[in-house]
Amino acid sequence: MIARGTFGIVDAAIAERIAAIAGADNCSRARAERELHSVDQSMHPPSLPDIVVWARSAAQVSEIMRLANANRIPVTAWGVGTSIEGNPIPLHGGILLSFERMNEIVAIHDEDFQVTVQPGIGYKDLNETLARYGLFFPPDPGANATIGGMIANNAAGIRTVKYGATRDNVLALQIVLADGRIIRTGSRSVKQSSGYDLAHLITGSEGTLALVTEATLKLAPITQHNIAVQAVFDQVADAVDAVVAVRGSGLDPVALEFIDSHMAAMMNSSPNVSLAESPQLFMEFHAAHAETLERTMAFIREICQDLGATQVLATADNKERLALWYARHHVFESFQRLHPGQRAYLNDVAVPISAYPDLIACIDELRIESGLPAYLLGHAGDGNIHIIFPFDDEAEYRIVDAMNARVVEKAIELGGTATGEHGVGMGKVDFMAAEHGEALELMRQIKDVFDPRGILNPGKIFGA
Amino acid sequence: MIARGTFGIVDAAIAERIAAIAGADNCSRARAERELHSVDQSMHPPSLPDIVVWARSAAQVSEIMRLANANRIPVTAWGVGTSIEGNPIPLHGGILLSFERMNEIVAIHDEDFQVTVQPGIGYKDLNETLARYGLFFPPDPGANATIGGMIANNAAGIRTVKYGATRDNVLALQIVLADGRIIRTGSRSVKQSSGYDLAHLITGSEGTLALVTEATLKLAPITQHNIAVQAVFDQVADAVDAVVAVRGSGLDPVALEFIDSHMAAMMNSSPNVSLAESPQLFMEFHAAHAETLERTMAFIREICQDLGATQVLATADNKERLALWYARHHVFESFQRLHPGQRAYLNDVAVPISAYPDLIACIDELRIESGLPAYLLGHAGDGNIHIIFPFDDEAEYRIVDAMNARVVEKAIELGGTATGEHGVGMGKVDFMAAEHGEALELMRQIKDVFDPRGILNPGKIFGA
Numbered sequence: 001m002i003a004r005g006t007f008g009i010v011d012a013a014i015a016e017r018i019a020a021i022a023g024a025d026n027c028s029r030a031r032a033e034r035e036l037h038s039v040d041q042s043m044h045p046p047s048l049p050d051i052v053v054w055a056r057s058a059a060q061v062s063e064i065m066r067l068a069n070a071n072r073i074p075v076t077a078w079g080v081g082t083s084i085e086g087n088p089i090p091l092h093g094g095i096l097l098s099f100e101r102m103n104e105i106v107a108i109h110d111e112d113f114q115v116t117v118q119p120g121i122g123y124k125d126l127n128e129t130l131a132r133y134g135l136f137f138p139p140d141p142g143a144n145a146t147i148g149g150m151i152a153n154n155a156a157g158i159r160t161v162k163y164g165a166t167r168d169n170v171l172a173l174q175i176v177l178a179d180g181r182i183i184r185t186g187s188r189s190v191k192q193s194s195g196y197d198l199a200h201l202i203t204g205s206e207g208t209l210a211l212v213t214e215a216t217l218k219l220a221p222i223t224q225h226n227i228a229v230q231a232v233f234d235q236v237a238d239a240v241d242a243v244v245a246v247r248g249s250g251l252d253p254v255a256l257e258f259i260d261s262h263m264a265a266m267m268n269s270s271p272n273v274s275l276a277e278s279p280q281l282f283m284e285f286h287a288a289h290a291e292t293l294e295r296t297m298a299f300i301r302e303i304c305q306d307l308g309a310t311q312v313l314a315t316a317d318n319k320e321r322l323a324l325w326y327a328r329h330h331v332f333e334s335f336q337r338l339h340p341g342q343r344a345y346l347n348d349v350a351v352p353i354s355a356y357p358d359l360i361a362c363i364d365e366l367r368i369e370s371g372l373p374a375y376l377l378g379h380a381g382d383g384n385i386h387i388i389f390p391f392d393d394e395a396e397y398r399i400v401d402a403m404n405a406r407v408v409e410k411a412i413e414l415g416g417t418a419t420g421e422h423g424v425g426m427g428k429v430d431f432m433a434a435e436h437g438e439a440l441e442l443m444r445q446i447k448d449v450f451d452p453r454g455i456l457n458p459g460k461i462f463g464a
Numbered sequence: 465m466i467a468r469g470t471f472g473i474v475d476a477a478i479a480e481r482i483a484a485i486a487g488a489d490n491c492s493r494a495r496a497e498r499e500l501h502s503v504d505q506s507m508h509p510p511s512l513p514d515i516v517v518w519a520r521s522a523a524q525v526s527e528i529m530r531l532a533n534a535n536r537i538p539v540t541a542w543g544v545g546t547s548i549e550g551n552p553i554p555l556h557g558g559i560l561l562s563f564e565r566m567n568e569i570v571a572i573h574d575e576d577f578q579v580t581v582q583p584g585i586g587y588k589d590l591n592e593t594l595a596r597y598g599l600f601f602p603p604d605p606g607a608n609a610t611i612g613g614m615i616a617n618n619a620a621g622i623r624t625v626k627y628g629a630t631r632d633n634v635l636a637l638q639i640v641l642a643d644g645r646i647i648r649t650g651s652r653s654v655k656q657s658s659g660y661d662l663a664h665l666i667t668g669s670e671g672t673l674a675l676v677t678e679a680t681l682k683l684a685p686i687t688q689h690n691i692a693v694q695a696v697f698d699q700v701a702d703a704v705d706a707v708v709a710v711r712g713s714g715l716d717p718v719a720l721e722f723i724d725s726h727m728a729a730m731m732n733s734s735p736n737v738s739l740a741e742s743p744q745l746f747m748e749f750h751a752a753h754a755e756t757l758e759r760t761m762a763f764i765r766e767i768c769q770d771l772g773a774t775q776v777l778a779t780a781d782n783k784e785r786l787a788l789w790y791a792r793h794h795v796f797e798s799f800q801r802l803h804p805g806q807r808a809y810l811n812d813v814a815v816p817i818s819a820y821p822d823l824i825a826c827i828d829e830l831r832i833e834s835g836l837p838a839y840l841l842g843h844a845g846d847g848n849i850h851i852i853f854p855f856d857d858e859a860e861y862r863i864v865d866a867m868n869a870r871v872v873e874k875a876i877e878l879g880g881t882a883t884g885e886h887g888v889g890m891g892k893v894d895f896m897a898a899e900h901g902e903a904l905e906l907m908r909q910i911k912d913v914f915d916p917r918g919i920l921n922p923g924k925i926f927g928a
Contacts, residue, residue: 111708112816112847134712154657165655167664168632185903188879189814191629191846193618193668193887194899195925196907200631201665204657221712244575248598248685250752252716288714289763292756299753350653352576382655383576415652423657435658439649442913443660449909461659 007092007458008071010050018053018095021063026054026101037078037096041143043345043397044086044426049076049096056101058174058182058213065211066180068095068455075178076457077207079120079149082141084346085425087153087206091459097211099148105129106214113219114171114188119148119212135219138163141421151212153423154204158255161247161381162286163220165421167203174214175202178451188216201446206423207457209450223286226254227297228321231304232280232311236260239279240356242307243380246283247353249303251296255284256381257328260360262367263375263388267327269337275327276311281380282328284321331377331388339390345400347387349411350420353380362410363387366403372396374403384420385411409434429463471556471922472535474514482517482559485527490518490565501542501560505607507809507861508550508890513540513560520565522638522646522677529675530644532559532919539642540921541671543584543613546605548810549889551617551670555923561675563612569593570678577683578635578652583612583676599683602627605885615676617887618668622719625711625845626750627684629885631667638678639666642915652680665910670887671921673914687750690718691761692785695768696744696775700724703743704820706771707844710747711817713767715760719748720845721792724824726831727839727852731791733801739791740775745844746792751780795841795852803854809864811851813875814884817844826874827851830867836860838867848884849875873898893927 010018010029019027028034029051039046050073055061068075074094081088090096099120106116110133117126122144127136139150140157149155151173156165163169172186186192186199202210233239239258246253259267259282264275281304287296297314304312315321327334335344351359360376367374378385387407389400408418408431418424418431432440444462447454458464474482474493483491492498493515502510514537519525532539538558545552554560563584570580574597581590586608591600603614604621613619615637620629627633636650650656650663666674697703703722710717723731723746728739745768751760761778768776779785791798799808815823824840831838842849851871853864872882872895882888882895896904908926911918922928 109816109818111818113711114816154661156655156657160655164632165657167661168628181902183902183906185900187876187881187899188816189847189875189881189884190816191620191624191814191843191848191884192881193620193629193885194881194883194892195668195888195896195904196673196910197618197631197664197668198903198906200661203661205660209660221714223714225714247577250685250687250689250750252752286714288716289759291759295753295755350655352573352578352652354573354575379655383653384655411653412651417651417653417656417658419658420653420655421657424659428658432659435651436649438645438647439662440659442647442662445913446660446910449906449913 007094008073009093010073010095014071014073015051017067018051018064022053022055022060026056028052037081037098038089040081040083040086040088042084042086042427043343044089047089047091048093049090050093052096052098054098054101058176061097061176061211061213062180062182064095064097065176065178069179069453072453072455074455074458077148077152077211079146080122080144082143082145083149083153083425085422085427087423087425087460089426091426099146102213108133110135112188114216115219116214116216117147118214120146122146123150130219131222134222136222137169137217138220139166139169147215148212151203151215152207154421156421158257158379160379161256162252162254167200169218170199170203170215171218172216173199173202173212175210175212177210178453178456190218204423206425206460208447208461209456225287225290225293225316226321227285227287227293227300227314227316228324229283229300230280230313230324231309232276232278233309234278236279236360237357238308239281240353242281242304242309243353245303245307247381251285251300253283253381254286255282257282258378258380260376262373263377266334266338266375267331270327270330270334273327282324335388342390342392345389345391345404347389347404347407348419348422349408349416350382350384351411351414351416353383355414355416356380356383358414359385359410363407366406370399370403372399383416424461426460429461432461471558472537473557474537474559478535478537479515481531482515482528486517486519486524490520492516501562502553504545504547504550504552506548506550506891507807508553511553511555512557513554514557516560516562518562518565522640525561525640525675525677526644526646528559528561529640529642533643533917536917536919538919538922541612541616541675543610544586544608546607546609547613547617547889549886549891551887551889551924553890555890563610566677572597574599576652578680579683580678580680581611582678584610586610587614594683595686598686600686601633601681602684603630603633611679612676615667615679616671620885622721622843624843625720626716626718631664633682634663634667634679635682636680637663637666637676639674639676641674642917642920654682670889670924672911672925673920689751689754689757689780690785691749691751691757691764691778691780692788693747693764694744694777694788695773696740696742697773698742700743700824701821702772703745704817706745706768706773707817709767709771711845715749715764717747717845718750719746721746722842722844724840726837727841730798730802730839731795734791734794734798737791746789799852806854806856809853809855809868811853811868811871812883812886813872813880814846814848815875815878815880817847819878819880820844820847822878823849823874827871830870834863834867836863847880888925890924893925896925
């Protein structure tokens with residue numbers, strides 16, 4: 001890859017040309033705006049863009065890309081900055097292209113369970129509108145991430161075990177290439193075997209291949225009858241057995257979350273939360289009709305008790321259900337309560353579920369070795385794990401960064417991946433060679449096809 | 465693309481080198497073998513390979529590719545020849561590389577709901593073994609297609625509405641590139657946001673990007689309590705409304721098939737089949753436990769009757785369920801009974817479900833215009849439609865080929881795709897520009913990255 005020095009910069013003349021394309025109201029070189037767009041929600045260091053531009057249309061994006069490409073100016077796409085691996089930090093300066101003002105719903109195809117949107121819409125805002133149609137877009141990374149950002153990172157979340165990640169819910173994209181060409185990929189058919197699957201190649205490419213200017217997404221019907229379950233176990237291995245049994249039961253969980261004893265203890269710092277401080281599962285299920293709720297709950301209870309659950313709480317009452325999830329949804333508040341003033345280093349790896357006990361044993365070892373706390377929660381239904389490492393200063397950062405590396409290497413060794421849902425961004429660059437081997441070279445060559453001058457989000461995925 | 469004349473051929477010297485790699489017992493230049501591997505189950509004309517080679521290992525495939533690449537000899541992968549769009553026909557001769565003898569199960573990861581296999585295993589054979597673990601690989605294209613062929617075509621089938629197509633069930637691949645490099649892509653984690661999604665780019669690329677020598681697949685638990693439903697309607701539009709309502713009900717159908725009145729009439733030629741000759745749906749649902757079967761059936765009946773079904777048959781009895789599906793599974797036998805000596809031209813398109821009535825109206829018009837029969841069945845749950853056009857001779861072939869083209873163009877116009885599950889092969893090449901526009905050029909450039917000399921299944925997807 002080419003070093004920073006060889007990129008063009010946005011000088012006054014280029015800034016004027018950008019303003020002519022996007023309108024003066026949609027550009028800012030003010031330091032405050034540049035700072036706001038220099039960092040995401042991670043612990044990665046900030047990097048200032050030369051200019052922040054709010055695109056209004058695909059045509060504008062196309063013109064800006066032509067200009068940037070001709071002058072080899074880096075372009076980094078921005079949704080709302082909720083990434084946690086440094087994904088949208090403009091490492092090499094240049095143009096920070098925000099999609100915040102391209103946030104319209106283009107069309108709702110309710111009969112087809114589909115919606116077409118601009119990339120800047122927040123998924124929570126989208127789901128608020130879709131609720132009127134009894135539909136929702138299932139991936140739920142938290143915060144109010146934009147659809148564009150979710151597509152860039154292949155974001156996932158709690159409901160992925162049933163509904164898949166963002167990639168599984170993308171049907172078609174309009175994209176702008178580095179040279180300004182506007183292209184459509186995919187179709188409104190949910191089944192596609194027509195040539196190479198470009199739409200899903202773009203999904204998860206973190207803005208390094210193309211910019212998404214419109215997306216057609218799959219939707220799911222909102223379910224009416226939901227069951228929440230908490231099951232507590234003595235041993236991690238028992239909890240994992242229950243995960244396997246639940247997945248094998250045909251009950252098709254909507255959520256299947258693991259928390260370790262340390263995390264349970266941390267959650268107990270929240271008001272009105274008192275969890276057993278043992279490994280446990282939080283689950284959610286859907287029943288198609290009210291009449292079968294009781295039978296379904298009994299069935300889930302049976303499965304968990306058979307596998308050694310020491311405590312099972314199952315409820316179909318909506319208030320009780322939300323209360324059960326309250327602690328899970330307020331992890332960061334309880335972190336701040338327990339570790340005031342400290343920062344959180346957030347790890348994201350994923351492994352086959354059978355490797356969960358080995359991975360967790362590795363984390364236990366690291367806790368003992370370092371004497372530092374580590375809190376663990378995971379989307380167990382799909383083998384994803386997050387560890388929260390509190391840290392105070394640069395010295396502790398270096399320790400937890402090394403602990404993170406050990407966990408990532410272990411996950412790869414166990415047949416898993418360096419990142420289940422946060423993407424590579426800046427934080428996982430160093431693990432790509434170990435995870436992908438020679439396939440990384442193919443990825444680089446594909447990058448060259450889409451972006452031969454290397455201006456799209458440079459420094460991400462491949463580093464440098 | 466480069467014309468046929470510029471490819472190398474397998475002469476005696478090359479054949480000897482291939483035999484040295486694969487073993488003499490695993491190669492044949494006999495006309496009978498070459499003829500057996502010159503055509504799939506479609507109406508596309510045969511084309512003879514120079515040699516048939518049965519690979520035994522990825523290492524052999526690698527050596528053969530190095531030899532082929534150096535001499536620019538075409539290599540076309542072969543599973544068992546059940547494709548229906550000419551996908552594995554060796555259009556430019558060269559090496560027909562059969563994976564029939566690489567048909568082992570490498571590892572069963574039952575706790576992870578995963579299996580690793582060689583590409584030559586038939587999915588029905590695989591599922592027979594997996595049944596012992598209570599698991600199965602859900603995509604079901606019919607015949608006993610090999611996993612390698614299913615990956616190549618992104619094959620799907622009746623259960624796709626619930627479980628997805630092959631692409632949705634591929635986790636990791638070992639592939640051999642045109643230059644002989646052996647590469648791994650993807651991982652055993654079901655959640656992956658780590659770099660570009662090469663495994664799913666390879667899936668559906670019809671052997672034009674790389675050869676799959678090993679695949680790790682997602683499995684699903686076998687369900688014990690199944691419900692079959694047949695619902696008859698007066699109008700296509702009512703049946704489509706029922707498809708939308710069923711998908712919106714949260715009942716998560718395992719199968720959701722449409723057949724038109726003409727197809728119902730054809731099916732009635734089967735012994736013991738007497739269907740109403742009206743538009744109708746065949747469905748299958750899963751109930752997680754026996755106690756809720758009755759209530760679930762009543763719920764489905766309600767939905768269909770509310771939407772104007774004139775007849776609803778629902779059963780949880782296994783014998784009755786299989787009897788209901790009998791007609792659907794024996795379409796080709798009833799075709800042969802009704803059209804003895806005629807051949808079948810099989811169409812495959814997919815659209816958003818809301819466009820079903822428009823697409824079907826187009827087919828009705830074509831029937832009237834041509835005076836020829838056309839039978840329609842569709843995986844309505846995912847908007848896929850197949851039309852069977854009987855034809856007798858070259859003159860009729862030209863007519864039905866033109867009818868097929870009209871249907872494909874209509875599907876694309878309606879926001880759909882030229883192929884939902886059969887792939888592009890030879891038959892859909894001419895529609896790629898209309899469907900993909902400028903994206904086709906990107907696909908070509910990706911092809912050049914993987915296969916710069918154009919030796920992998922030449923003539924497919926891009927033509928020439």
